[in-house]
Amino acid sequence: MSVYDDKPDRFLAKLAVQVGDNVEVYCAGFELEKWRSSGFAFHLVEWLPEYALPEDELRTHHGNILVKLNQAAVRVYTSKKYEKRGEAGEIALHAVCREYFGTIPISPRVFYKSSSNDVVKAFDMVHVRLIDGQVPEIWLGESKLYESASDAIGDAITSVKAHLDAGFLANQKVLLGPQIPKSTPRYEEIASLFRKSASLDELVKNAVFVIGISCNSAGALEAKLSDAAYLAKIKAEADYLVKRLIRSGLTETVRVVLVYIPLAAKAALVDAFDNRLKGLQ
Secondary structure (H helix, E strand, O other), X not given: OOOOOOOOOOOOEEOXXXXXXXXXXXXXXXXXOEEOHHHHHHHHHHOHHHHHOOHHHHHOOOOOHHHHHHHHHHHHOOOOOOOOOOHHHHHHHHHHXXXXXXXXXXXXXXXXXXXXXXXXXXXXXXXXXXXXXXXXXXXXXXXXXXXXXXXXXXXXXXXXXXXXXXXXXXXXXHHHHHHOOOOOOOHHHHHHOXXXXXXXXXXXXXXXXXXXEEEEOHHHHHOOOOOHHHHHHHHHXXXXXXXXHHHHOHHHOOEEEEEEEEEOOHHHHHHHHHHHHHHHO
8 A cells, every 4th residue: 555545535626617728726615604714724734744754754654643744844844934935835736636636746845955944946746647558747836825816827937937947957857866766656667757868858748837826816705605606706717827828838838737726815824824834843
């Protein structure tokens, strides 16, 4: 049994919003006519060990799950200035990819950090998706947790374009290759894409760039439940993100999956997440 077989219960719901290929929208939902910021924060904490710890540490059996939660919480961040940190969005994107696309982590994001408060300049997520009869897909995530949808999609596009620089990708190959657990299914196929002798073209050809946008949504703020009126407003918001993405030209050069998570209030989610994180440290 893989350490990745045991996942938290699904929390985010996929919304029936049609906005084009490779675009999906997920919502935390409503409870007692309020958007579930507290429940969403709790769900993100459930994913902490898998997000923050490498596979060998996940395999280590501690007598108390709180030990692993503490280890993971400390590695995420310990800063008092948490309002502009984006880890909650990264974990949300991690959860969506694991739950709905069946990806497997091959490099924990926080591995790169030299201290628990470092802001990491690398991909926000590195997963693999295994499909029978096909070369493994390397899912490289870029997450933006902002108040403004315009700022979020603009910065995400800029970041992905910067990541496509040959020097950056070559450096990432060197860093990521040795981190892939040898117990990962189809390890040799995956590792071959990260070998120094392999062309960057092979990595890009088999890569999926996953853009996660978590931002304030007028639709989520005004809604009390996931009804038709709510879905119509969310569709309009998602359409805007798609138009920005298409206008950038990014989808013409690489495979992109856009994940939109509307928030009633980014501040409420970040506050709730920080409170739970600090409670585990």
